[in-house]
Amino acid sequence: MIVPMKKISLVVLENERKGALKDLRKLGLLHVEEVQGSSEELSAFKDQNSKIEKALAILTEIKLGKKDSLKPTVIGKEAAFDVAKNVLSLTDEKKSCYDRITNDSVELERFAKWGGVDPADFAELGEKNLHLAMYEIPSDKYALVGDEAKTVVVGKDKSQTRFILVSEKPLAVNERPEGIPAEAYQVPLPRISTAALKKEIADSKDRIAQIESELKSAVQYKDSLKDSIKGIAKDIELENLYSGMGVEEKLSWITGFVPVDSMAKFESFAKEKQWAFAASDPSDDDNVPTKLKNNKLVSLIYPLTDFLGTVPGYHEYDISGWFLAFFTIFFGMIFGDGGYGALVTAVALIFILKSACTGKKVPPMLGLVLLLGIATMVWGAVTCTWFGLTPEQLPDWIIALSVPPISNAYADVQWLPFWTTDSSAGTLGTAQNLQIFCFTLALIQLCVAHLKGMARYIRDKQHRLKFLGEFGSFVQLIGMYWVVLSMVVDGNVFPLMGGDVYGLPWGTISIVLVGGGFAFSFIFANYEGSIGKSILESVKNIISVLLGVVNVFSDIVSYIRLWAVGLAGAAISGTVNTFAGPLVGHAALFIVLIVLLVFGHGLNMILNLLSVIVHGVRLNTLEFSNHLGMSWAGFKYEPLSE
Structure with a gap:
């Protein structure tokens, strides 16, 4: 859930504002609205930070040999700044030496045929x-x-x-x-004698060697420079707020946001410090930070969303649970191989046990990796996909774990649709069943989006009729699902006209649902208190409204990427096994066999991981989010803290 916020306007005496900011930093609850301060101290801090960052970048590029190994040395912030200034000074001097060598060498070349001058x-x-x-x-x-x-x-x-x-x-x-x-x-x-030029070049080369030695020695302070950057960032934050606070008649004020569930603690602290403040609900115009609060299971998705930098807006949805659920399924389908899943699971368990044995907290990322590994094993089991091996190479008990209509072990079998025993209407192969599964996932996820939209608008008295617009999109999805099955999977099994399924002509029904859903969306999607204005708005945007129907079709079809990318991964693993097959049984080539298998399957796992990032994430952050109306325009709640 997205934690509700209170907007806080805090007033303190002008001569107490720096102390108040330090106290707020200790409290760690107030997310301060962005201000643009200006002061000599702020400029000095920024200059320090810039110089230390430049020095750290220089030291990071220095390669140390075995003889140059240095133990990290801890120094304070001021000493770190002195090191940074020295590193920058040495670097500038080194550049000057190289420039001098270049210029003097050109000058010597000019007089090479004149002799000494x-x-x-x-x-x-x-x-x-x-x-x-x-x-x-x-x-x-x-x-x-x-x-x-x-x-x-x-x-x-x-x-x-x-x-x-x-x-x-x-x-x-x-x-x-x-x-x-x-x-x-x-x-x-020449500027000086040619003999002096030669000596100057030699002296410059000697000085460059000394400088490089000094810079290598400074590498031991890298960690301290990193720590000092963090410390100076806090100083910049504090000074920026201090110099940017409003001041009038010996009073200063600052505004920010505090989570509702922390207001009691904030009020108690403000009372203790004798601060005056006003708390109110944020308005629609306020730039409110987003704080997510979920159970431990749902929170497993946070490492991924933090990596992607995706944060829902304060007035948007928290889809963390749905994101985790569908991403887990997508990951399992794209990785697709139970053997790969077993490896991922084993690695996650090893690191989890290692953290537990050392008494450290298990990082959420390991929990997410474990969940994804298990999901991949499950998908590999139901589809009978293990390290790219053929069903003939697998034991019977593994084949028995699979689900026949989508199992590779039954790839040559044609299946009747579940609603009939008459084969005259057509049959479906394993690939087609997997495509149907992908489109069904699309239907479920996108319907969830519009159900959430209906739930939102039905609670909104001012825009309640927008509920009907969301309902129109919902029924369009259901109708378009059959259209996709007809056009992509099999037009005989899923005809656009008729199509008797348990006595109902679903082909005809789907066309009615698409048309009816479009009508509801056309009338109510832009409702702002007047149906006439809503229809007029749709008429103004008739091109985009019509394209919206096409987008529903393309969004459902887009989920076929889960089957296609998984199929590509399976083909690569099968190819690796084909290459390795002739080496089996040759003791002399055992090492070559192992290297080929590890390299081939390892590369395939890396490609699968990239596919997950590209495709598995996309379906959540694009297709699903578009149907939710989400733009991911939020930013994280980050209170002042030490």
């Missing part, structure tokens, strides 16, 4: 009125250099000639000396 030597000669300039020119153009230019050739190859111009006066910037052709390029002097 030192700007100090050029300056010293300049002081003696002997000014030198370095030039390069294409070798075939060197003859263009005039006689009036005093030059000394330093080096020459096929492409370039390097020479030094000797002048008695300094050359201005961009000055073209007399006798130097346009094809000649003046080579700028």
Whole structure:
């Protein structure tokens, strides 16, 4: 169930607001409405948090060898921030070293054919009125250099000639000396001597090695950095609320939500602290958090919904129980193999017993895994599917556990519909029976959605006639179920016209139900106090209203994915066994056989798990939720806490 909330408006003295927030954090009941605070302290906390997160990301990427193994060291929040600043500083310095190496290497490459060059030597000669300039020119153009230019050739190859111009006066910037052709390029002097550049590169490489050693040493503080992030997050939360609280005439106020079943404790605490507050029911416009409360069995679904991040809105439905029930069935059908289910069950039991023996609380996730493993075993038993083995390879007692109409052991048998003994109307094979089972699941789950909708509106005096709109959708589903069976399974067994089942023409009835249900939905689905306005609204949206009928058909058909994906998994496991078959009985290839079976079936289990996430979850969060009118627009109740 979704726990009802009370909206709380709390008023305290302005000079007591920080202490009040700390007290509320200790109480751990008030979910505070979002505020946007602003202060220097808040900016400082955010800056700390940002730097620590960046440092942690850097340390996480560092690979440690066996010789570098370090034991985690616990330090405080302030020390962790100092470590983070040091890590960021070292990282920036390391980057600077790499940039320096790159730039110096490019500079050395520029003077590789000139030999050693030192700007100090050029300056010293300049002081003696002997000014030198370095030039390069294409070798075939060197003859263009005039006689009036005093030059000394330093080096020459096929492409370039390097020479030094000797002048008695300094050359201005961009000055073209007399006798130097346009094809000649003046080579700028290096920043420092080439020898110094080489030393700078070597020093930078040494410093990089030192920095990497220091960063590896800082890895021991990773856990402390993680803890400090959590602590600073609490500081940010508190400071944001403190700076964002309303203040007027020495009073401060804050609003939030408290579960109804915790109001007595909140009132007692507020009375003890001498706080003034007002409690009221949330309005439709309030952004109310959602707190779910269910028994231990239903709560097994929480690890999955937390992983998916799906939270119903405060005014929506809590479908945790239905979600768990149908997801368990879907999981068993998609995994589909009793052998796989036995493995999952065994692993869950091992970890549950391990937790019990060590005195630790059994995580809910293990309970969910155990339930899903058992469901898979049950489905594998009723369909006679065990590690992809053929029925001939299984003992008789396992075959006896299966349900013949949907069992692989009876795949060649044709079954009469349960309502007749006359085979002239057609028969059904195992695959068709499984398809019928999938569509029946669809009918049950989607009908549950509209029954919940009818129950909701019949209690709503203002919108009570919307109950008839939900009723129309309900009967549309029942009629469309037969249409799906006729069009997808077998049109002879499930004809659209006639179709005598215990004396009733269900084909004809289904058409009437679809038409009648559509009429009820058309008239009452948009009811807001006036039937005429409701019909007018449907007329305005006639395209989407008509498409709604098609959507009912497609939503039911969508459940065939349970059979199709399970069939694909069974085919893969059978293929693995086919490949492994020739290796059985060869002692020398025993290890190869084991590796092939473990890899093949392991990969199939992983693919099945992905299929569950894609398909099993989808049927609950899309098809089922759409018929409920749910958008999963909620967010979790998260009170201020230490």
